[in-house]
Structure formats: structure tokens, C-alpha cells
Amino acid sequence: MAKAMAHAPIHPSVDLPSTWCDDAHVQALAAACDITVRPDATLTQPRIDGHQGPSILAPELCDDGRALRLDTPHASGRLWLPTPVDTSAASRRIVATAHAAALARGFVDADAAVIAAMAVQAVATDTPIHRFMQQPELLPMLDGADDVEPPAPRPAPPFGPGLYALVDEAARVDAILAVAGDDLCALQLRIKREAHAGLDDAAFEAHVRAQATLAADALIAHRATGHIVLVINDHWRVAGQLVAAWQGDARRAAVRIGMHLGQEDLAALGREGRAQLQALLHADPQRPLALGLSSHSLWELARARAMGPAVVACGPVWPTLTKAMPWRAQGLDNLAWWTAMAGLPVVAIGGILSPAQLRSAASTGAPVACLVRALNDDGLAQWSAWQDAWTEGRRASASRPSVAWPHPSLPGPFAPLAAPRKKAPADPNKYTVENRPSAIDGTGAFAGEDIPAYKKIGEIRGEAISVREARQRVKGQARIMMVEISDKRAIDATHSSDPLRYTNHSCQPNAVLRIRGGRVELYAMRAIAAGEELVADYGETHHEGKLTCRCGVPNCRGAL
Incomplete structure (x- = not known):
């Protein structure tokens, strides 16, 4: 193939x-x-x-x-x-x-x-x-529409690179720092108001302050105040109160405080609120506070940049259940575009559930990645796998090609780029497969969930044509999607909607193509983790050994 x-x-x-x-x-x-x-x-x-x-x-x-x-x-x-x-x-x-x-x-x-x-x-x-x-x-x-002069963001403090821990209670911080503290650049307390509906506003703010103080004390105990920013989500005024309260405390004054706001919170500030936030961020010009802002679209990135944040989040990279939102998954292509274009550090956030996905996110060049599930007991027990994935991904980012255009993160009012169909065919995939930019070549097929060994992943469908016609179609084509299923018949998947048609070749495959009853099926040769690229050995191809293999494995044959 x-x-x-x-x-x-x-x-x-x-x-x-x-x-x-x-x-x-x-x-x-x-x-x-x-x-x-x-x-x-x-x-x-x-x-x-x-x-x-x-x-x-x-x-x-x-x-x-x-x-x-x-x-x-x-x-x-x-x-x-x-x-x-x-x-x-x-x-x-x-x-x-x-x-x-x-x-x-x-x-x-x-x-x-x-x-x-x-x-x-x-x-x-x-x-x-x-x-x-x-x-x-x-x-x-x-x-804002009432602003008559362009924003002039002041310099933000440095942020990252490293991993960004996100927790909802301070009780977990000590265990996280004991295992992963050296790899973190930030630790965010995300304490949502709706989870504490029984508290009045004053009691809730007191709870946030108490949780932040416990987290700060854990950072001090682990001697992590120099490289980890303690980020308070949503409650920026509480963050300001903590900075003021800790100025006279020699121990806690060493803790670097940051804050993170979502786009709805930012929009709700208005002109006066934005000015108050900026005044808080730069109250001490020698030690400005770090502001992080979410972004899911181009206009949100443009609005975030006007505030001069230290870091901007791009997400969700993959679908996530931790937060309901209308946005399509950004994917690795948008994450790579954000990283190249934002002009400030970008944190990959959303759906990073496995070391393979962390490796893929890091390979885009994003200097920061947010982890949630990796910080539970099972994740911390396998922390070395997450460390290795981050290191490998960061190393791979140096050779990653640029992304010319992002894709829309919300459905627009006009027809998307897709061929119209009267009726969508049944999905032949047994497991979720996603298409993203590949480090091997162009677009690749990636496991959207963990796939057990030896299981059928799905099928590659297309137009049934003769082998003679197939060989005519591939003439002069550098890259094709053609599978000969017999001596006389072939499948041309060029215009198929099946994501597995983007399966790249590797001389060290994790999947194998099988022809059964005229169907082109792909099976897992071993357990495949979510986020891992699906690769098969093409064997003999229409390229007749004239196309350089780009799989990059140690035993690469060199040509297809």
C-alpha cells in the first residue's frame, strides 16, 4: 500500500x-x-x-x-x-x-x-x-469596542518549559511534588464555585485562601518555589490578597503566585476590570505576576494576546470529559500552529490521558503541557513513562514541519471542506481513529483510545477498480492510496472518508494489513496506546523501491 x-x-x-x-x-x-x-x-x-x-x-x-x-x-x-x-x-x-x-x-x-x-x-x-x-x-x-488606542501589554514573567499540574484540592499536592516536582513548572488549584454551593461568598473565598496556603506550604517543604508557579484558577482577586498577605512572611513571600482565567471570565471583566487586573499583575514591577489565559479559537487568541499573559492555553487538544464545551478538539495541527504563532509560551491542555499523547503534544513544540489523569496514584506510579514521553516529544519537535493553516474549532455558517454525501456509510472502525499531522509523513492515523493486541482496528474502503486501472492512476503520483486485493482487483481509497487510509508505513509496524473477503482490514500486532500513530509495513508498493522511507526506526530498509 x-x-x-x-x-x-x-x-x-x-x-x-x-x-x-x-x-x-x-x-x-x-x-x-x-x-x-x-x-x-x-x-x-x-x-x-x-x-x-x-x-x-x-x-x-x-x-x-x-x-x-x-x-x-x-x-x-x-x-x-x-x-x-x-x-x-x-x-x-x-x-x-x-x-x-x-x-x-x-x-x-x-x-x-x-x-x-x-x-x-x-x-x-x-x-x-x-x-x-x-x-x-x-x-x-x-x-474592547470603546478602546481608542491599541493595547500595550507590559512584559510578562518567564513561564516554563515543563509540565503543568492541575488539581482541585491541596491535599494531593504533597504526593505530586514528591514524585513529579522536578518536572513541573506550574501547579494550578482549580477550585470551582459550583462544587461548594453550600458556602456563601465569604466562606468560599476563605476556603480558596486556605487551600492555596496549604499548596504554598507544600511547595516550600519540597523546595520547589524557585521553578514552580502556584496558579489560582478564576479567583484573581483572591490571588492578589494572597500576594499582599504573604509580603510580610519571609517563607511564603518566596512562592510565585499566578492566576488563570477562562475567556468568559476575561470578557466579563470589562474595561475597568481589565485595568484592575493589569494593576495587580504589575503592582511590583520587579516581580510581575504570571497570568494564564485560555484560548480555543483565533479571536480568543487575539483577545488573550492583548492582555500580555505569561502563557496561553490551547485546548482541548483531544476530546475531554473534565469540562463541557462547544469546541471541536484542536488536534496536534492547531496546537502546532498556536505554538508557532502565539508569540508567548503555549500550554497544551485537554485529553492528555497517556504518555503517548503527551509525547505527541510535546512534539508540536508546545513548551508546556497540562496533566490531570497522570497525577492520580496510577499515573504517579508510572511517572518515568511520562518523563520519557515528555523528553522524547520535546526532542522530536525540532524536526517537525510547520502547519500552514489551523482548522476551525467551531462549525462556521458555510459548508465545510468535505465532499457532500447523501447518506454516510456505516463506520467500519472498531476503535476510535483520529487523523493528525505525522512525524513520518503528512497526515497519519492515530489511536483515539487504547487498542488491545491482535484486535481488528478497522477497514480501509474505497472505489473498487481493476489492477490495470490502479496502475494507470498511480503513474506520476508521489503518494497514493491504493491497495491491490487480488491479481485483478484493487481498492482506491483516495476519496474515502475512512481515517485508516492515512496509515503510514513503518519498517517497525504496530499493525498489519489483511485482505479478507475483498476487504482491507487493519489489525493491531501489539497493544497500542491512545495517541500512538498506527503504522503498517507496506511491503511491495507501486513505488518499486524508488521512494525514500521516512519511518526513522533503527532497522529501516531505506526505501519503499
């Missing part, structure tokens, strides 16, 4: 006013966004899938060219551009085209506006337009 680099989605199309299509920058932008542009002399603004009107109106470029005005169901305010642009008709065309292209790619309006802000700056600064989504200096900052 040999495989194609990626699936071939239906390219989204955008109808543009005919006069726009003669603009070389518009043409280059359409290519960068991987969309098809159709000129229409009757239009004055873009149209997507036959839709035109308020639902796809582009954000307005402010008169001074320093920001885009954002007013969407998800977010509103000003998207401040790091580099001001002119306010000509040409700039407004770029904003409208990029905004429509992002909507056509499946992004929501607020995310599309961020992409438009990056595109118009790329044109204004002569940045290669085909790489505009890979330029961190183009990422805007989102502030």
Missing part, C-alpha cells in the same frame, strides 16, 4: 465582483486560501454558496487603518493591527476577500476577521502572501 499526502477536499468557491478578480493581490490571496474565485459582474461584495448580505459582510477597516471593527455573535471590539495599513479601496478588497475565503473554509465570522486582518497586513508589508498565515508578526490583538 502507498498513500497520498492528504485527502482531496472539494475546494470552496467564492463569487467576487468581476473588477476585483483583476487585482493581482486578490488572485494571490485566493491561491493562499486555497479557494476558487468566480467573477460576477453583478456583485458589489463577495458571495458564498449563493449567499450574500449581512451574514458575510466584512469587518470594517477603521479610518486610521490601525484596526478592524469587529461585531459578530462570538466577539466584538477592535482588532488592532500590529502594522497600520492604508484605507484605500484596494485594502478593503483584500479584507473582504480574505474574510469571505475564511468563511468558505468553514471558520466562524470572528475567526474570519482575524484572518482578514492578517491578510491585509501581509499585502501592506509585502509579506509573501502564500505564507501570511504563518507570520506571527501579523496576528492582531482584540480589545
Whole structure:
């Protein structure tokens, strides 16, 4: 079996006013966004899938060219551009085209506006337009609608690299520090108000202070105050009270306090609340407090950056049951994009349930990863496996290719990049399989859950064709998805929806392909952990030994 680099989605199309299509920058932008542009002399603004009107109106470029005005169901305010642009008709065309292209790619309006802000700056600064989504200096900052000057974040304290422990009670801290303390850069107390409904506000704040004090004393006892930040989740005013209370305590004053806020809490602060938070963070200019902020989308990343945090969280990387949320899993591709683009340390959070998943998260270059399950008794008993996974992943990140575009984390108003089907076929997979960027080649197939040894994982389906036709189709193709199931018949999985069609080759496989009754099935050769890439030995392929093998194992044969 040999495989194609990626699936071939239906390219989204955008109808543009005919006069726009003669603009070389518009043409280059359409290519960068991987969309098809159709000129229409009757239009004055873009149209997507036959839709035109308020639902796809582009954000307005402010008169001074320093920001885009954002007013969407998800977010509103000003998207401040790091580099001001002119306010000509040409700039407004770029904003409208990029905004429509992002909507056509499946992004929501607020995310599309961020992409438009990056595109118009790329044109204004002569940045290669085909790489505009890979330029961190183009990422805007989102502030309130009533702010007339761009945010000017003050320097944040250093954060990481290392592992980020998350606990809901201080009683667990001592055991965690005894085993994992040397590997941690942060320890967060996440004490939720709803879990203590029987306490009034004053009693609840006293409880948070008491828990934080116990955690601080554990850090002092383990001599971990120099490298571990004690993070208070949600309750930033309580964190401020602790800083003030401990100033006169020589022992506890050594504990570095930080705070973490979700996006809903940040949005609820308003202009005055944000100013109060900033004043607290920088009350001591010689020792600013570390602020962490959650982010799940491009506009949330832009809003987080405006606050000058020490770290920003990207999640959930994998589906998680610890917190209900509307977001799609970010996956390793979005995590890698966040890490490259945020301009500050990124913490991978959500669904990291096994050392293999930690290794994969670290391989994106994310300098911090949040652990919850790894810190229970079973996880701590196997801590060396988590240590090894973190070290191996960090080492692998040096050779990881860049990610050109993130994928949408919320379903947008227009059709996603997928071929339409009248009826979805039954899922042949026995175990959850996910597609993510692979360190071997392009996209890979990864176990979404633990898979026992010798079990059938699933099938690879596709178009049934003759072997003669199969060999004609693969001519001139560097990567293909073709399996010969007999002397006369083959399966072309190029347009299949089965995630196992992305199974990469390895000379040291953990799975094996079997042909049974005309079906292409994949079986586990050993126990496979959640997050581990599924790899099979292709054997003889249509490449006839001319394609370099990239599996990287010690006994690699060198070619396919």
C-alpha cells in the first residue's frame, strides 16, 4: 500500500465582483486560501454558496487603518493591527476577500476577521502572501469596542518549559511534588464555585485562601518555589490578597503566585476590570505576576494576546470529559500552529490521558503541557513513562514541519471542506481513529483510545477498480492510496472518508494489513496506546523501491 499526502477536499468557491478578480493581490490571496474565485459582474461584495448580505459582510477597516471593527455573535471590539495599513479601496478588497475565503473554509465570522486582518497586513508589508498565515508578526490583538488606542501589554514573567499540574484540592499536592516536582513548572488549584454551593461568598473565598496556603506550604517543604508557579484558577482577586498577605512572611513571600482565567471570565471583566487586573499583575514591577489565559479559537487568541499573559492555553487538544464545551478538539495541527504563532509560551491542555499523547503534544513544540489523569496514584506510579514521553516529544519537535493553516474549532455558517454525501456509510472502525499531522509523513492515523493486541482496528474502503486501472492512476503520483486485493482487483481509497487510509508505513509496524473477503482490514500486532500513530509495513508498493522511507526506526530498509 502507498498513500497520498492528504485527502482531496472539494475546494470552496467564492463569487467576487468581476473588477476585483483583476487585482493581482486578490488572485494571490485566493491561491493562499486555497479557494476558487468566480467573477460576477453583478456583485458589489463577495458571495458564498449563493449567499450574500449581512451574514458575510466584512469587518470594517477603521479610518486610521490601525484596526478592524469587529461585531459578530462570538466577539466584538477592535482588532488592532500590529502594522497600520492604508484605507484605500484596494485594502478593503483584500479584507473582504480574505474574510469571505475564511468563511468558505468553514471558520466562524470572528475567526474570519482575524484572518482578514492578517491578510491585509501581509499585502501592506509585502509579506509573501502564500505564507501570511504563518507570520506571527501579523496576528492582531482584540480589545474592547470603546478602546481608542491599541493595547500595550507590559512584559510578562518567564513561564516554563515543563509540565503543568492541575488539581482541585491541596491535599494531593504533597504526593505530586514528591514524585513529579522536578518536572513541573506550574501547579494550578482549580477550585470551582459550583462544587461548594453550600458556602456563601465569604466562606468560599476563605476556603480558596486556605487551600492555596496549604499548596504554598507544600511547595516550600519540597523546595520547589524557585521553578514552580502556584496558579489560582478564576479567583484573581483572591490571588492578589494572597500576594499582599504573604509580603510580610519571609517563607511564603518566596512562592510565585499566578492566576488563570477562562475567556468568559476575561470578557466579563470589562474595561475597568481589565485595568484592575493589569494593576495587580504589575503592582511590583520587579516581580510581575504570571497570568494564564485560555484560548480555543483565533479571536480568543487575539483577545488573550492583548492582555500580555505569561502563557496561553490551547485546548482541548483531544476530546475531554473534565469540562463541557462547544469546541471541536484542536488536534496536534492547531496546537502546532498556536505554538508557532502565539508569540508567548503555549500550554497544551485537554485529553492528555497517556504518555503517548503527551509525547505527541510535546512534539508540536508546545513548551508546556497540562496533566490531570497522570497525577492520580496510577499515573504517579508510572511517572518515568511520562518523563520519557515528555523528553522524547520535546526532542522530536525540532524536526517537525510547520502547519500552514489551523482548522476551525467551531462549525462556521458555510459548508465545510468535505465532499457532500447523501447518506454516510456505516463506520467500519472498531476503535476510535483520529487523523493528525505525522512525524513520518503528512497526515497519519492515530489511536483515539487504547487498542488491545491482535484486535481488528478497522477497514480501509474505497472505489473498487481493476489492477490495470490502479496502475494507470498511480503513474506520476508521489503518494497514493491504493491497495491491490487480488491479481485483478484493487481498492482506491483516495476519496474515502475512512481515517485508516492515512496509515503510514513503518519498517517497525504496530499493525498489519489483511485482505479478507475483498476487504482491507487493519489489525493491531501489539497493544497500542491512545495517541500512538498506527503504522503498517507496506511491503511491495507501486513505488518499486524508488521512494525514500521516512519511518526513522533503527532497522529501516531505506526505501519503499
